[in-house]
Amino acid sequence: MEIKPSFIELYRTGDLEKKSREAYDLLACCTLCPRNCMINRLQGQLGFCRSGFLPIVSSYNAHHGEEPPISGIRGSGTIFFSHCNLSCCYCQNWPISQLGQGQEVTVERLAGMMMDLQQRGCHNINFVTPSHMTAQILMALEIAVRQGFNLPLVYNTSGYDSLDSLKLLEGVIDIYLPDIRYIDPGAAERYSEARDYPSVNQAALREMWRQVGELQLDDQGIALRGMLVRHLVLPNGLSQTREALKFLAREISPRVHLSLMSQFFPAHRANQTAELGRSLSREEYQQAVEWAEEYGLENGWHQELDDTGGGPPDRIVKAT
Ligand code: SF4
Structure with missing residues (x-):
């Protein structure tokens, strides 16, 4: 299939x-x-995401660690934006998302990165943490298309996205790769400073699904279009995993592709909270896998839990 x-x-x-x-x-x-900070980023004012007009990019590269249909054989062309519109106390990329490590670039340079990754043979361009940079992405895309850019775009987001921004992205983004982090507003407030995350996220997931639907792969298993949802299982039930999976199965579709992630470890400020001060246990992750099965979520991937309790696991295996 070619789209x-x-x-x-x-x-x-x-x-x-x-x-x-x-x-x-x-x-x-x-x-x-x-x-909705309502500040003038064109004049350099900074809102919650601490980003002015120019994008700040921490790195761009062919990435092989995403889910198999995203990374494929030649890698996903990831462009990591610095800063974020969430502030998760356990963020594993906190030097980038919270401290803003990276280089300010023009939209022309951003387009150049897209072209460079296309020339390197990547299957797609994967914008990581893009929600505060949707305008700059659209501007760079226009420039890149003029230069012959034609890869599918992946919108790799925490899922804290406004409907107005998503409507602007309709027909632009081919593959949505959102998180579903919490169902409980109290947890969203405590751990990510976003009490409205659950309602915003659920509306965003519905809109993304409306736009692109089920994941479609080419004959080599590479994603061309569709939605793939990630859920990071937090210890002590703090990500309301059962409710999140129930929402996906009942309110989106049991056909939706799910990446169930076990890689939590207490990074950034997580150690300052007793309940986030440890990695996920094997039992907790196994329970999450069983809930996915219980709700009939058969499309997607789960990770192997690292027995040593050391770093995050790196293998994503097909769910059974
Ligand atoms: S992108 Fe979001 S967080 Fe950043 S300034 Fe705009 S409204 Fe605020």
């Missing part, structure tokens, strides 16, 4: 330019994400 990225047609009709301009205008009183 052309849908943004090619948007570019041809001029709709990509319209979307890009509309998103740019939002930066003047920023409502790009659900924080």
Whole structure:
């Protein structure tokens, strides 16, 4: 099966330019994400995400550690944005997401990175932590398409995305790769400073599913279009895993692809809270796998738990 990225047609009709301009205008009183800071990022004002106009990129590369249909054989062309619109006390990438480590780049340079990764043979471009950079992504895409860019785009997000931004991305993003982190507003407030995360996230997942639906693969098993949801299982039931899986199965679809992640370890400020001060136990992860089965979520992947309790596991195996 071959599907052309849908943004090619948007570019041809001029709709990509319209979307890009509309998103740019939002930066003047920023409502790009659900924080609605309403500050002028075009004049360098900083909101919750501490990002002005220019994107800050911590790294870009061919990445082989994503789920098999995303990494494929030649790697996923990941572009890691610095800063984030969440503030998770256990963030494993906290030097990037919270301290903002990275280099400020122009949108032209961002387009250049996309072209470079395409030339290196990557299967897709994977924007990591993109929610505060949707305008800059649209602007860079326009430039890249003019230069012959034609890979599927992966939107690799915490799932704290506004519906208005997602509507601007309709027809632009081919593969949504969102998290579902919490169902309980209290947990979302305590651990990520986002009490409204559950309602925002559930609306976002519905919208992403409406736009792209079930994951579609080519004859080599590489993702072309669709949605793949990640759920990081936290210790002590803090990610409300059973409820999250129930939501996916009942409110999205039992056909949705799920990546059930066991790699939690107490990074950043997690050690300051007693309940997040340890890795996930084998029993807790096994229980999560059983709940996925109970709700009929048969499409997707789970990780092997590292017996040593050392670093995060790196192998993703097909769920049975
Ligand atoms: S993108 Fe950043 S500045 Fe804009 S609303 Fe979200 S957190 Fe605030």
